[in-house]
Amino acid sequence: MIISVRKIAAWIRFISMFALLTMFFYYILGWVGDWLTPSDPYRTPTGHAVKAFQPESTLDARYSPMERLRLYYWYGE
Known part of the structure; x- marks a missing residue:
């Protein structure tokens, strides 16, 4: 088996580049x-x-997170 040093050097140069x-x-x-x-x-x-979304001024502030989750699953949205 003949191992060419030029081919190995070219391969290493290609991989490094x-x-x-x-x-x-x-x-x-x-x-x-x-x-x-x-x-x-x-x-x-x-x-x-x-700004399109302002969480402090939404009407959903009167609902608790649990109530909002229940409504989400109830309406299926």
């Missing part, structure tokens, strides 16, 4: 994702935008 480029793209995509994600997605909007 593949791993290096994979890590490079992983970190680049993570950086782009962090750049696109807002720092505080739950903050109150500015301008003419309104």
Whole structure:
């Protein structure tokens, strides 16, 4: 059996470049994702935008969590 040192070196070079480029793209995509994600997605909007969900002003505040769960299963929603 003949073992070619050039083929082994080429294979090792290919694997190392593949791993290096994979890590490079992983970190680049993570950086782009962090750049696109807002720092505080739950903050109150500015301008003419309104926040669609405000738990402190809902009418369901009069129901306990157990009562809300019972109603959820009762209505089947």
